[in-house]
Amino acid sequence: MYKIMKNNKASRDASCMDDFDKNSITTDQALKRIFNTISPITKSEIISIREGLNRILGENIKSQINVPSSRNSAMDGYAINKVDIPKEKTNVLKIIGKSLAGSPFIKPIKKGECVRIMTGAVMPHGADTVVIQEHVSISNTNTEIIIDKNTKPEANVRHAGEDISVGEIVLRKGKSLTPADIGLLASLGLSQISVIRRLKVAFFSTGNELRSIGEELTDGEIYDSNRYTLHAMLSRLNVEIIDLGVVKDNKNLLAKAFNEAGERADLLITSGGVSVGEADYVKDILSDHGDINFWKVAIKPGRPLIFGNLSNTLFFGLPGNPVSVMVTFYQFVQPAIKKLSGDISDLPLTIKVSSASKLKKKPGRVEFQRGIIEKDNNNKITVRKTGPQGSGILSSMSDANCFIVLPLDSKGVEPGDLVDVQIFNGII
Numbered sequence: 423m424y425k426i427m428k429n430n431k432a433s434r435d436a437s438c439m440d441d442f443d444k445n446s447i448t449t450d451q452a453l454k455r456i457f458n459t460i461s462p463i464t465k466s467e468i469i470s471i472r473e474g475l476n477r478i479l480g481e482n483i484k485s486q487i488n489v490p491s492s493r494n495s496a497m498d499g500y501a502i503n504k505v506d507i508p509k510e511k512t513n514v515l516k517i518i519g520k521s522l523a524g525s526p527f528i529k530p531i532k533k534g535e536c537v538r539i540m541t542g543a544v545m546p547h548g549a550d551t552v553v554i555q556e557h558v559s560i561s562n563t564n565t566e567i568i569i570d571k572n573t574k575p576e577a578n579v580r581h582a583g584e585d586i587s588v589g590e591i592v593l594r595k596g597k598s599l600t601p602a603d604i605g606l607l608a609s610l611g612l613s614q615i616s617v618i619r620r621l622k623v624a625f626f627s628t629g630n631e632l633r634s635i636g637e638e639l640t641d642g643e644i645y646d647s648n649r650y651t652l653h654a655m656l657s658r659l660n661v662e663i664i665d666l667g668v669v670k671d672n673k674n675l676l677a678k679a680f681n682e683a684g685e686r687a688d689l690l691i692t693s694g695g696v697s698v699g700e701a702d703y704v705k706d707i708l709s710d711h712g713d714i715n716f717w718k719v720a721i722k723p724g725r726p727l728i729f730g731n732l733s734n735t736l737f738f739g740l741p742g743n744p745v746s747v748m749v750t751f752y753q754f755v756q757p758a759i760k761k762l763s764g765d766i767s768d769l770p771l772t773i774k775v776s777s778a779s780k781l782k783k784k785p786g787r788v789e790f791q792r793g794i795i796e797k798d799n800n801n802k803i804t805v806r807k808t809g810p811q812g813s814g815i816l817s818s819m820s821d822a823n824c825f826i827v828l829p830l831d832s833k834g835v836e837p838g839d840l841v842d843v844q845i846f847n848g849i850i
Contacts, residue, residue, distance in 0.1 A: 446720040448830065449788050452754060455715055456729060460736070462764040463688065466616045471607045474599045476660040478764050480616035483593040488583035489609055493545040495521075497578040500558060500567055501539040501549035503531065504575035512570045514561075521546055536567060545579060552578035586610070596766030618764045621659075624687035625652050626666035626679055628695040628704065629742065634668065647816060648693040648740075648747050655751055659759055671695065676707050684711070684732040688762060691755060694742030696726045704728065704739045712737060720830060722787040723813035724750040736762065743813035749790045749825070772827060775843045778806040781835035783828050792822035795843060805843050822846070 447455075466480030495501065501521065506513055515536040521527040523542035530547035531537055537546050545552075551573070559568040586592055592610070593603060599617075607615060632646040633639055646668055656663050664687055669679045676695075683690040695704040696717075705728055708714055712732035719727050724746040728739030738755050740747045757769060775795060783789050793805045808821040827842040828835065835841055 446718040446725060446787075447716055448720050449753065452716060452719045452727075452729070453757065456754060456758050457761055459715060459729075459731070460758060460761045462762055463618060463621065464764070465619045467619050468614050469617055471604055471612060471615055474604055474607070474615055474617060475601065476658075477599050477617040477620075479593055479595050479597045479599065480618050480764075482591050482595050483607065483610070483612070483615070485586045485588060485590050485592050485610050487586075487610060488588055489586040490580055490582060490584065492582050494523075494580050495539045495541055495543050495545060495552045495578060496580050497552055497554045498540050499552045499554040499578065500569075501527075501531070501537045501546055502551050502553060502569070502573075503533065503548055504551045506534060506536075507551070507569065507573045507575060508571050510571060512568050515567050515569065517565055517567060519546075550579065551576050554578060594766070596764050598760075598765050598767055621661040621689065621759060621763050622664060622687045623656055623661045623689045623691065623759065624664035624666055624683040625649065625656070625691040625693075626683075627668045627693050627742075628671060628676065629668070630671050632668045632694075647744055648742070651744065651747060651816075652691060652693065652751070655748070655756070659756065659763075661759065661763070671703060673703050673707065676703055677711065680707055680711050680732060684735045687735055689736040689738070689759065690732065691738045691740060691751075693740045693747050696728050696739040696741060708732070708737060708739065719750075719754075720787045721749070721753070722789045724753075724790075725787065727754065729754070741813070744816040745792070745813045745819055748819050752825075753790070770844045772842045772844055774840045775803055775805045777826070777835050777839050777841045778804040778837060779835075780837055781807060781826065781828065781841070783832050783834045785831045785833055788830050789828040789832070791826040791828065792818040793824045793826040793843065794822060795824045795845060805841065 469477065502515060506515055515534060517538060518531065518535045519527045519529065520538040521543040522540050526544035527537045527546045531549050537549065539552060553569055553573050557573065592606060597603065627646050627648050631643050633643050635645055639645070649665065653663060653665060666679055666683060669675050692704055705714065705717060708728060708730050712730055714728060714730040717728045718725055723743060724741050726741050727750050728737070730737045736758065740750050760767060778798065781791060791811050792808045794808060795803065795805045798804050805824060805826055807826065808818045811818060823846050825844040827844060
């Protein structure tokens with residue numbers, strides 16, 4: 423959009439093609455504003471631990487038992503007392519019984535005695551060392567073993583509470599539960615846990631040109647991929663999803679969709695209609711029905727990003743181009759959802775990797791190029807770009823397994839230069 427100045431020279435607002443826009447805030451400033459706005463939800467519910475994967479813990483989990491509950495063997499072998507380990511040559515010990523996991527040997531062992539023991543079995547009274555079965559010789563009658571001086575005292579024994587002790591906080595409130603966490607909860611004997619309720623997230627696409635899958639396309643029309651992408655990304659976050667469909671570029675229809683989302687959801691996401699075109703109404707409607715915190719971030723792709731709120735509903739207006747939707751979702755929306763859900767996990771991990779590609783860039787924006795991290799012929803980890811990096815080339819995201827993050831002042835990258843990389847496995 424052009425503006426007429428007093429000296430009759432025309433100036434224009436920065437477009438998506440410009441790398442510098444004085445009205446854009448940095449990615450760090452955007453995240454700070456987002457986090458400063460969010461108060462995590464606190465309402466919780468009780469669920470079975472089988473339903474707990476990816477849910478957010480609503481309270482600290484404190485162990486009521488020791489894990490393991492008693493001293494037990496870490497290996498298959500023979501339980502002995504360390505006083506029977508010879509200082510020179512060998513020693514002969516009498517086998518007086520057997521201890522199995524779940525079926526302990528209940529008598530104490532005396533000097534010169536041992537017990538056959540299996541992994542996980544309780545250590546007999548009087549025993550403090552396990553000699554693994556490969557390190558003993560057995561008599562012809564199978565009633566005695568021979569050990570040598572290389573036997574290590576107190577070896578191969580797991581002590582009560584070695585993993586978890588009574589009263590220890592093993593999982594903290596705000597932890598997003600992993601498969602290992604579910605197993606850990608089961609090891610404590612817990613069948614139910616308190617978790618934060620699922621976040622309610624509504625979304626819709628805007629645009630007269632959008633058609634649903636199954637409809638025939640005419641000139642200028644496209645299938646709406648953004649809703650499917652958003653649904654898939656949200657599905658991995660274990661939120662309650664509210665799909666409001668496609669909304670035409672009509673102020674009344676958009677206002678109605680905004681109001682519905684404000685009544686039903688904790689957070690609303692739209693795609694499209696956030697730029698400066700004649701049919702881009704999202705920013706105006708948010709101004710009428712809520713508040714705008716910021717519009718435009720110095721990021722590529724995805725600069726025309728709106729963040730604000732509709733009363734108690736947070737709002738993200740994402741650009742319409744498919745790659746821009748994914749980039750802005752992972753950099754801003756996903757961290758916001760985690761924060762709002764009470765998730766205490768860290769932001770995506772960034773690592774340094776050698777670039778195998780020449781990467782073009784101009785200063786002015788943080789750029790998220792799509793890359794493939796892999797090992798080269800010398801078994802060295804490198805990253806290369808996927809190919810054309812246009813914001814409408816969704817295949818660049820499909821082919822990629824990482825973002826190559828080029829900082830604000832970067833002027834490009836030469837092969838061999840180190841670059842920051844966000845691996846998708848850590849954020850998606």
